[in-house]
Amino acid sequence: DTxxxxxxxxxxxxMGNDKSIKCEQNLGHDTMYWYxxxxxxxxxxxxxxxxxxxxxNETVPNRFSPKSPDKAHLNLHINSLELGDSAxxxxxxxxxxxxxxxxxxxxxxxxxxx
Amino acid sequence: LAKTTQPISMDSYEGQxxxxxCSHNNxxxxxxxxxxxxxxxxxxxxxIQGYKTKVTNEVASLFIPADRxxxxxxxxxxxxxDTAVYYCLVGExxxxxxxxxxxxxxxxxLAVNP
Numbered sequence: 099d100t101x102x103x104x105x106x107x108x109x110x111x112x113m114g115n116d117k118s119i120k121c122e123q124n125l126g127h128d129t130m131y132w133y134x135x136x137x138x139x140x141x142x143x144x145x146x147x148x149x150x151x152x153x154x155n156e157t158v159p160n161r162f163s164p165k166s167p168d169k170a171h172l173n174l175h176i177n178s179l180e181l182g183d184s185a186x187x188x189x190x191x192x193x194x195x196x197x198x199x200x201x202x203x204x205x206x207x208x209x210x211x212x
Numbered sequence: 213l214a215k216t217t218q219p220i221s222m223d224s225y226e227g228q229x230x231x232x233x234c235s236h237n238n239x240x241x242x243x244x245x246x247x248x249x250x251x252x253x254x255x256x257x258x259x260i261q262g263y264k265t266k267v268t269n270e271v272a273s274l275f276i277p278a279d280r281x282x283x284x285x286x287x288x289x290x291x292x293x294d295t296a297v298y299y300c301l302v303g304e305x306x307x308x309x310x311x312x313x314x315x316x317x318x319x320x321x322l323a324v325n326p
Contacts, residue, residue, distance in 0.1 A: 102255075133316075139297065141256070141316040188255045198244035198303050201314075203255025 101125050104189045104204035111179055112212055118175045119207045121189030129153075129199070130172035131190040132164060135206070141188070147172055148195045179211045216300045221321040230287040232320050234300030237281050243303045245276060245283045250297045250319070259298075260285070287322075295324045 104121040111117055123130060131154075132144040145164045146154035152164070161177040176183060186206045192199035217235045224230045236245065244263050248256035260267055262274040262283070273286040287294060299319040 138318070140318055141299070143314070143316075190255070196303065198242075198246070198261070200246070200258045200261065201248070201256070203257070206253070206255055 100204075102189055102191055102202050102204040104187075104207055106207060107205065108208050108210075110210045110212065113179055113181060115179050116175070116177045117179060117209070118173055119187055119189075119209075120171070120173045121204060122171050123189075123191040123202070124170065125191055125193075125202060127191040127193050127202070128169060129192045129195045130166065130169075131192075131201070132172065132174050133188040133190060133203075135186045135188060137185070145172075145174075146195065153195055176209075179209075181211050184209055184211045215315060216302060216317045218298075218300050218317060218320045220318065221323070223323050223325065224290055225325050226291055227289050230290050230294075230322060230324075232285045232287075232298055232300075232322070233282060234285070235282045236300070236302045239280050239302045245274070245280075246301045246303075246314075247272070247274065247283075247285045248299045248301070250299065256299060290322075290324045292324050292326065295322060297321050 102123045129148045131146045133141055134144055135141045144156055144158050147166045149169055150166045163175045166172045186208050188206050189204040190201045192201050244261055246261040247259045249259050250256040260269055260272050260274045262276050264276050267274045275284040297319040301314045
């Protein structure tokens with residue numbers, strides 16, 4: 099069983115479209131994250147939820163909206179996609195929030211906006 | 213900000229020991245130092261974590277001097293499959309409590325040659 103799974107793995111879409119990426123973890127963790135990795139491989143946190151509550155909200159356009167229906171799921175919806183949104187998006191989870199916590203990552207969703 | 217600095221890239225040969233050093237001059241008193249490994253098209257994977265002195269697990273060793281302003285990841289007898297990007301991270305306190313966000317650098321791209 100995959101600990102942190104996200105779908106789809108690849109997403110190719112046109113500018114202006116709205117798309118969603120789903121993430122689920124079966125580790126029983128309280129905290130989940132969305133990270134963005136750009137073409138230069140720089141990994142940057144976007145959002146973090148602890149027990150369904152938003153605790154980290156980085157400087158991300160409000161076209162990006164995370165939703166956590168329960169502790170095991172954290173989805174990412176993106177409105178009005180732009181070329182600059184092309185990147186790999188990683189979902190991750192940890193037992194608790196905190197910089198010292200061990201993170202478990204999904205395999206990533208490669209988003210290409212044409 | 214607890215920023216880290218690592219070499220951009222390193223080259224090695226199979227069977228050699230590889231040491232990757234990371235500097236983190238502004239590490240906070242309660243911060244832990246964590247290393248992750250990332251293969252192409254995969255999410256980062258936890259390798260090792262420490263607070264001070266030396267930590268060893270089945271994959272690597274982590275050496276942390278008394279001042280904690282740097283750390284060294286040591287990979288014994290590397291193989292081709294150790295070719296990956298290695299990230300060094302320290303936690304950054306966020307407001308109060310345990311809500312911390314990790315700041316990811318560009319990592320060290322390790323190439324292991326036959």
